[in-house]
Amino acid sequence: MFYLDKKALQDQPDVRTLNKSVDWSAEFAKRNKSAHYPALKEYYAQGVVSPETPLSEVPLVALDFETTGLNPKTDSIVSIGLVALTAQRIRCKEAYHWIIKPDTELKTKSVVIHGITHSDVASAPSFNSILDALLQHLQGKIVVAHHKDIETRFLNSALKHYINEEIVFPCIDTMALEARFSRTFKRTFLRSLLGQKTPSIRLTDCRTRYNLPYYRQHNALTDALACAELLQAQIATHYPEQSVPISAIWC
Amino acid sequence: MAIEQVEVTDFFHRHKPFSDLAEQELSQLASGIEIAYYKAGSPILTFGQDNNQWFVIRSGAVEVFRRDGELYNRLGEGNFFGELAIMRNRPVRFPVVALEDTLVYLIDAETFNNLFDSNEQFADFVEVEDRSRLRDSNADRKENDSLLTAKVEKLIGQLPLILPPNTTVQEAAVRMTEEGVSSVLISNDQLSVNDDADDEELVIGIVTDVDIRSRLVAQGLKLSSPVTDIMTSQLTSVQSHQYVFEAMMLMLKHKVTHLPVLKKSQPIGLISHQDILRYESQNSLFVVKSIFNALNVDELAALKGEVQTCFSRMVHEDANSQMIGSAMAVIGRSFKQRLLELAEQEFGPPPIPYCFLALGSMARDEQLIVTDQDNALVLDNRFDPQIHDEYFDALANFVCDGLDRCGYTYCKGGIMATNKKWRQPLKVWEQYFSQWIDKPTPETLLNSAIFFDLDGVWGKKVWADSLNRLIRKKAYKNARFLACLARNALLRTPPLGFFKDFVMETDGRQTNSINMKRRGTAPIADLIRVHALSVGAKGRNSFARLQGVIESKILPPGRGADLRDALEFIAMVRIRHQAFDIDMQRVPDNDIEPEYLSDFERKNLKDAFQILSDAQKFMKYRYQPGRHL
Numbered sequence: 001m002f003y004l005d006k007k008a009l010q011d012q013p014d015v016r017t018l019n020k021s022v023d024w025s026a027e028f029a030k031r032n033k034s035a036h037y038p039a040l041k042e043y044y045a046q047g048v049v050s051p052e053t054p055l056s057e058v059p060l061v062a063l064d065f066e067t068t069g070l071n072p073k074t075d076s077i078v079s080i081g082l083v084a085l086t087a088q089r090i091r092c093k094e095a096y097h098w099i100i101k102p103d104t105e106l107k108t109k110s111v112v113i114h115g116i117t118h119s120d121v122a123s124a125p126s127f128n129s130i131l132d133a134l135l136q137h138l139q140g141k142i143v144v145a146h147h148k149d150i151e152t153r154f155l156n157s158a159l160k161h162y163i164n165e166e167i168v169f170p171c172i173d174t175m176a177l178e179a180r181f182s183r184t185f186k187r188t189f190l191r192s193l194l195g196q197k198t199p200s201i202r203l204t205d206c207r208t209r210y211n212l213p214y215y216r217q218h219n220a221l222t223d224a225l226a227c228a229e230l231l232q233a234q235i236a237t238h239y240p241e242q243s244v245p246i247s248a249i250w251c
Numbered sequence: 252m253a254i255e256q257v258e259v260t261d262f263f264h265r266h267k268p269f270s271d272l273a274e275q276e277l278s279q280l281a282s283g284i285e286i287a288y289y290k291a292g293s294p295i296l297t298f299g300q301d302n303n304q305w306f307v308i309r310s311g312a313v314e315v316f317r318r319d320g321e322l323y324n325r326l327g328e329g330n331f332f333g334e335l336a337i338m339r340n341r342p343v344r345f346p347v348v349a350l351e352d353t354l355v356y357l358i359d360a361e362t363f364n365n366l367f368d369s370n371e372q373f374a375d376f377v378e379v380e381d382r383s384r385l386r387d388s389n390a391d392r393k394e395n396d397s398l399l400t401a402k403v404e405k406l407i408g409q410l411p412l413i414l415p416p417n418t419t420v421q422e423a424a425v426r427m428t429e430e431g432v433s434s435v436l437i438s439n440d441q442l443s444v445n446d447d448a449d450d451e452e453l454v455i456g457i458v459t460d461v462d463i464r465s466r467l468v469a470q471g472l473k474l475s476s477p478v479t480d481i482m483t484s485q486l487t488s489v490q491s492h493q494y495v496f497e498a499m500m501l502m503l504k505h506k507v508t509h510l511p512v513l514k515k516s517q518p519i520g521l522i523s524h525q526d527i528l529r530y531e532s533q534n535s536l537f538v539v540k541s542i543f544n545a546l547n548v549d550e551l552a553a554l555k556g557e558v559q560t561c562f563s564r565m566v567h568e569d570a571n572s573q574m575i576g577s578a579m580a581v582i583g584r585s586f587k588q589r590l591l592e593l594a595e596q597e598f599g600p601p602p603i604p605y606c607f608l609a610l611g612s613m614a615r616d617e618q619l620i621v622t623d624q625d626n627a628l629v630l631d632n633r634f635d636p637q638i639h640d641e642y643f644d645a646l647a648n649f650v651c652d653g654l655d656r657c658g659y660t661y662c663k664g665g666i667m668a669t670n671k672k673w674r675q676p677l678k679v680w681e682q683y684f685s686q687w688i689d690k691p692t693p694e695t696l697l698n699s700a701i702f703f704d705l706d707g708v709w710g711k712k713v714w715a716d717s718l719n720r721l722i723r724k725k726a727y728k729n730a731r732f733l734a735c736l737a738r739n740a741l742l743r744t745p746p747l748g749f750f751k752d753f754v755m756e757t758d759g760r761q762t763n764s765i766n767m768k769r770r771g772t773a774p775i776a777d778l779i780r781v782h783a784l785s786v787g788a789k790g791r792n793s794f795a796r797l798q799g800v801i802e803s804k805i806l807p808p809g810r811g812a813d814l815r816d817a818l819e820f821i822a823m824v825r826i827r828h829q830a831f832d833i834d835m836q837r838v839p840d841n842d843i844e845p846e847y848l849s850d851f852e853r854k855n856l857k858d859a860f861q862i863l864s865d866a867q868k869f870m871k872y873r874y875q876p877g878r879h880l
Contacts, residue, residue, distance in 0.1 A: 211311055212354055233288045236288050236290045
């Protein structure tokens with residue numbers, strides 16, 4: 001889900017949300033107890049890697065949603081793509097893709113973007129019928145997303161709607177990471193004179209920067225893969241030793 | 252069941268050998284891959300490590316090294332590596348390093364092996380036994396058209412009528428009538444085998460219906476005259492295992508309508524023009540006829556387009572490089588012959604006998620469409636420049652100007668009959684060759700290598716034969732001469748391969764195009780010439796020479812066949828691209844831009860270049876100065 005308008009992306013993501021103070025293990029243990037929905041309870045039961053775990057050893061899962069619009073309150077999810085990876089390898093064997101019947105109206109405006117039509121969703125399962133499988137594929141892994149707010153907010157909103165519960169988890173946001181790396185690119189007077197702009201952190205532009213191939217956007221599975229590859233490139237470029245603790249990049 | 256990644260599948264669809272896979276195999280492959288990213292400069296495979304994955308480059312580029320650190324190959328999008336270690340189940344031998352930031356798709360060994368075992372096309376493409384791949388790719392094409400690959404023996408019907416030389420013409424006529432044939436072979440079983448006699452000289456002549464009419468009846472000879480009085484001697488014959496197209500070329504070249512077919516030295520049949528017409532497309536025949544019907548140089552020059560059309564049609568009919576090369580050589584020779592006929596009409600009969608020589612690719616029967624004229628004149632030993640040279644100078648200029656107008660551009664090196672140096676009596680030519688061979692220096696040989704491929708086109712062709720014999724005798728096992736010749740043959744080397752749309756040189760440099768003649772066919776022809784001269788092999792065509800070299804067993808086992816396949820493949824790429832230029836109405840040339848090469852051609856060309864490079868190393872070793880042959 002990367003069809004944010006230009007304006008939304010020109011704003012730097014809020015890096016203050018990089019919240020290193022949360023004790024995720026404790027948070028998961030607590031929620032394991034309070035959760036009612038069995039699959040969610042199981043998700044929390046699998047816990048989370050300790051913050052000191054080196055990046056090289058962390059199981060990851062790249063996640064992407066296509067939605068009917070940008071507002072989690074009025075829009076809903078139409079497809080979910082995910083693919084498992086580590087810092088070394090992306091495993092296409094562990095990739096999944098669901099088309100979902102949205103519980104709000106499928107707007108023509110979004111159909112143009114993700115190409116999922118009314119007839120596609122007519123026979124598609126509803127979100128709650130795939131929820132267990134989704135949680136199962138997420139458990140024990142750290143979620144990777146490009147502009148994570150879409151995924152976290154829409155997931156929470158869907159959970160609220162169907163099981164009236166909440167989900168929280170640590171997340172690696174490749175867009176936030178890219179913004180962090182490009183902060184070293186200072187906007188100097190000379191650069192503005194030369195017309196140099198701050199590097200774009202849109203997914204396609206980020207990928208080009210790392211010599212990754214062009215992929216068509218707005219298929220949840222392809223976007224998840226694109227995001228997974230971007231993270232690999234970011235790690236290879238900025239953390240070639242892969243010994244950095246996971247807490248340095250999650251939020 | 253794993254899910255298919257559209258972008259991955261699309262990528263595989265675009266690249267061989269994956270694009271050859273069935274839809275289901277392909278999506279299964281795509282959904283099972285792993286993906287990894289390597290920063291420029293980082294190692295991907297290191298020497299001695301175990302490897303159980305096959306690497307396919309999705310984006311970026313890598314370099315493959317030999318163990319000693321020498322660059323072996325550079326690979327880009329769609330190329331692959333790591334198959335060697337999987338197939339041999341051995342640790343990695345060729346380390347691989349990312350040259351650019353690189354994304355690779357990884358296919359596990361099991362999937363790779365399954366594909367390799369179950370899919371022949373896939374295996375062929377991946378096959379690390381580069382040499383066998385090249386052979387297959389040449390063979391595939393040849394099997395397409397049986398007409399062009401038919402052997403002479405297919406055309407033979409009944410056994411030929413053979414009579415001894417003391418038969419009278421009347422006896423012969425009676426036997427011919429009984430057998431219902433229009434020609435008879437005259438064979439001499441007692442023929443003594445002298446030094447230079449070929450086996451085929453067992454058959455000493457042929458008598459046809461026409462001979463009886465024109466040489467006996469019309470001349471008023473007696474019916475009891477021996478057949479030897481009216482037979483055509485100095486017979487051209489064809490071996491039963493030769494191709495039909497070769498028989499046709501022989502007929503065109505020697506302007507005969509019947510050819511005895513021999514198996515070794517035994518005549519086993521006789522084929523006529525008519526037999527062949529049923530088998531061969533008439534392309535080149537038509538052009539040759541038009542050449543001899545042309546009344547002047549203007550009409551000859553107008554045939555330039557016909558020649559190109561004929562060339563391109565043969566390519567589309569899947570002729571091999573030998574067929575095309577010899578057809579073009581016959582056409583080139585016909586132009587020369589017709590021009591000489593016209594010249595003799597214009598300037599009158601020659602004051603002394605002469606022989607017009609074709610040199611280089613035409614003499615080797617390897618002429619293509621983009622070619623300059625290389626020729627020379629051998630004159631009778633009575634040649635006196637004061638008296639005769641005005642005539643031959645005019646003749647040479649007439650022919651060379653004519654050839655230029657017919658599409659055979661002037662030789663930039665001045666190797667033409669118009670050059671006084673190359674318009675000399677036979678004895679001077681003998682001195683030239685003696686000088687080149689007995690007192691060789693790389694410098695003098697540099698520009699004279701072309702003279703070692705010579706063929707008589709017109710006039711006293713026996714002089715050309717005698718010069719060829721002289722060369723063969725003097726060059727045989729002549730270590731010093733061969734060392735010089737080999738040194739010059741190493742001046743032109745093949746590139747390492749291709750990378751993206753560039754030609755990659757062995758030192759890693761990249762260029763935009765490759766001259767397929769200068770970097771491919773010419774160095775192979777040079778190399779084969781050295782070996783052929785060293786063993787005294789007959790024949791001037793590179794394939795024929797190579798056969799002689801193989802039979803002499805001087806090459807390591809299998810290398811001769813490799814070289815033949817490499818020459819055929821490189822020549823065909825060159826030919827196909829010239830035909831493509833003609834079809835696109837561009838001026839054909841020898842330069843090929845890698846962007847016009849298919850994946851298949853690139854891969855096979857790289858193999859062919861490697862074979863040539865290895866063969867050059869072997870030549871360098873074998874003919875090092877002072878080494879005893």
